Amino acid sequence: MAKDPTSTSSITFQHLCYLLFAISALSSISFIYWSHCSTLCSCATDDSSTATSLFHRNQSLNLLTFPSALNHISFSSNPPPKLLKIALFVKRWPQRNLAGGLERHALTLHLALARRGHQVHIFTTTTSSSTNPNYPNVTTMRFHFTPPSPGGYLNQALAWQQFQTQNSSDKPFDVIHTESVGLFHGRARNISHLAVSWHGIAYETIHSDIVQDLLRGPNETRQSVLAERLAKVIEEVKFFNRYSHHVATSDHVGDVLKRIYMIPEERVHIIVNGVDETIYKPDSTRGKDFRREAGVPDNATLVIGMAGRLVKDKGHPLMFEALKQLSMEDENFKRDVFVLVAGDGPWGSRYRDLGPNLLVLGPLEQTQLAKFYNSLDVFINPTLRAQGLDHTFIEAMLSGISVMGTRFASITGSLIVDSDIGYTFLPTVDSLKKSLRMIFRDGREVLSKRGMVARNRAVQLFTATKMATAYERLFLCISKSTDRKNDKYDYCKYPLPWD
Template structure:
């Protein structure tokens, strides 16, 4: 049989001479390779690789020489998650015939076939000595054959060395951006007498540092779906370099085995069929949530004697909280750390596993062990767990990190009883077998390593060839989201629908139920100077009035301008003077609202645009929905970008500290609003995973713009070009619109264009840039030359002409909040878009390259993308523009947005509207 490397070499040669079609892939069959059309490109597969099926037998034709860097090899039962991951994965790879060289600080006493250890003394901080291990690695890399793949568990190999290793994959078991959530939780739980921690600020600066050096690693493996999102959306690593492979645990050890559970119960003196047994395991320290569960149990035991007498808590682990648990009573059993065999007994003995962690990093393996043992899990509502593990109530329970929420959930578990828990445990195990087994994880890593190896081996021969040896996946496979959509019942519960409501189709005819709606918005839009929030309020509520609903708008009036009038008797404005800060005077508008609420019939639903109505009043309105056009957690990303762009002579901003505390404040008061509307998919994720708002209270409705105004109209574009004297010889017209200020990215695009114009005369002579908007950067654009036309702010009719005149719309924003309307207007006008790679844009707008381009917020990345657009030319841009418009019509029309809001408001006022029939 041909060696795998040689086979890829031959394929490359044949492909170079067109002997075989390059779009066919290399797939392993029983004894040979067969060619089939590719269906999935694994390198851009957006979901967990654990979802896919990879053949387990026979082993692949090429055994790999693998280098592993891990700071510590696990010893007995004290291993952390990273070390256990390293052990499980690389032992399995060795068993499958691969030769694994492990560069670490300690090794097992026994010899293991195919595992070669290269030991070194750790540094003072316990890390690998990079100088020593790099020397060891280079020696082994030049001995015999070089390494086919290099794998590092987190920072086993530092980025200074990693940047020189093209065939490297790093597995992240926790990144700084995740740990910000942990710090927020700690701050929420801080007692008034405790000192405020400075850790959040340090963590944000750590994120800045990570965003800088993470791109030096060739490929990144995220151990949770949430971490994968962060690497792509926040750390802005291209999607083909980010792969999600969920942690897995040994399914041969962790499995349902009634006799094992009974054996441990007997040893501990627990009646076989009596008490409800809760289980916890791991390090008994503060950041694992033990102060929280300790206080919750203490209060429950004091207030409910029956609960105390019928519940046993068994704890496997050690740490400072072990002794404290014993003080709670004889029904708390602290066993100390257990080996894997004893842990298997432990999981089989309990009825439910409790995981009160405050740590949002990585994917803890203890819940996975419990799930594979057939036990439901009750865990803190942190993003990695709700995004990958407890994705639905049929699998377990989640709670906010407060004593009150935890107590409520413990009572619920107790009331549900063993029958319900057994049913949830069976469902949890089925999910575990699909996703969380060591076998699933090992096969996914093995396929990734072969994919990277074959790509690099091929590219080293002919860099222009893209070969598909093991790089594609042929079986029918879908992301978890698609599977869930396909399995959805004909009737969908809209309140728990996890996607944008814009994807659904609602009746176009006005509903039989006419609503009385109260609306709070701090400013009603005037002409072309309206921001995104005001334009959203105008578009949505005018449309609802046209559909017959009675709307009362509580907003501010400006003494210097005339308030607009509309021909709708059912649209009533209640004006008041703004505060000195420009906000609604809450005392005044609340009295206006109460008066209207008691006139005729009360309001069916109340809607506030962001904090138009503050939480102090909103907590008293159960039928309220708030639309968020930007939240503090999103702005942390904006601050990170600003910090990345800060020049050495500029002073470091202090805003990040304030922003982090603002997030803490928002997490506290957002709970007071009944329903939350996220205007982007990313914001919806943040509200559920970070702000920990229950999913049935979070609804994603993407912004929409008027499709009657923003549409392809060739004549409009021709007239606009003629008006501003744009020559037909210009091969490319770029468009920019909005406020011309720093946080919209204008320093970035200004510098990129300036450099390109200086280094490429042909680009300058063939490109025109139209800038619609006003602000301090307007005058600076004019200094770049006559081919930069600053048009000032435009009315909607003029904007429609503007979009039709350009070839591509450029949005270099540094603001990660909300969902910018200008992108949507351009797409509906049939134009491709080019934008900064921020989470709201890559998560909802430019989700694939066929509709536009994304770039990292740096001059280098922006220049590279501008050159790519220029080289692609008008034909490619027109095709992308058509694809962009099709996506816009599906998601971003005002009609789609209004229909979704109308249905949400009907659902809030009448439960019968909460069911969606396909």
């Protein structure tokens, strides 16, 4: 969720009612649209074929008004004739395997851009272990660390001062990129060559709050968050418009930014997240080795996997209860299904209490995580956070693994768009148990076929290369040229001669 610590507002109960009505309407529209889409054909194929058909008719696309994710367009894998000087503002830079989705996105994207020859300056917060990271074959990344603000945010004044120094030396920045509110709107306003990527917005979070309240135990106190969240939505609607260009990391958020936040369509661009396809790929041999090392017997009927922080809002109380009940109700499930959990958090010890078939592995490094995915028959993300586009789904899909996730709009709108890819469930114990029984009944052969479909979609849309080339072209399109007369290409058009 985007947070601006300078924002406050008051609301009324009537406002809350209006917003909940809007959420209900939006959810219904999304369900009807995607159900219709999956009945006729793949929505991804629709979008991609639209771009392809225009290309074959020699019609040019305007990228600023392209209605779907730019990942659907095939940009050249070769670096463009113009290389950019990019400024990135991000609260934290990833430290080993402890990074969240936003930080992992920043690393994956800007490392790919640097490897394509662009000069990337990263303005971020100093941590206890901050050093200038070294990446193989990358010489165009520069880090500018500042101590955090008292609230733990990127120190805006110091980071901006560093930015201005770099902007006035050598050559000014061609484009500025901020991950969420890494750069607050007060400084970002009126900068035309700036883009902000949103990895979760307050509007989405209200759905999560409703779900978590419905799952509240009889002795748990109701959290008074809905009124507070609505205030944040209103503030976001007010200050989002001050950013010149917005990148939605899911199709659903792109729609919300246009219709609910009322940002003009030519300033909203959808680029879905991607992960490194050279790391996450099918490798059955390593997967089998990982199973044995983890303690899974060769005769296991099914291996289920989960990864991430083992905390409440990631859905682990829901998953725990569903697995517990199934183990009591179905002796075959209890005996033949093994669950591997990669991650750390308070629910890790509780999972261990479910028996020897629940194996909690702790947090894994990226190379180990890639082996982990290959050891699975299905990957499940039971998240209760209806925000952004979770990287774990994409990592599993690129590894050729079928996926199962909560029926939230970003997940069903961009990732599990069809039952041939995987499974979805309502955030209730009964619905989750029904889906778990379904994957147990379908078995390894069906799951393997769905994993192949999932990988095909991920290769087409969710690779680091697809994401980086889409951002690159958008950055070229909105860049501030100091020599526009000699800039012979309109980078907002597609195709260009090298596409």
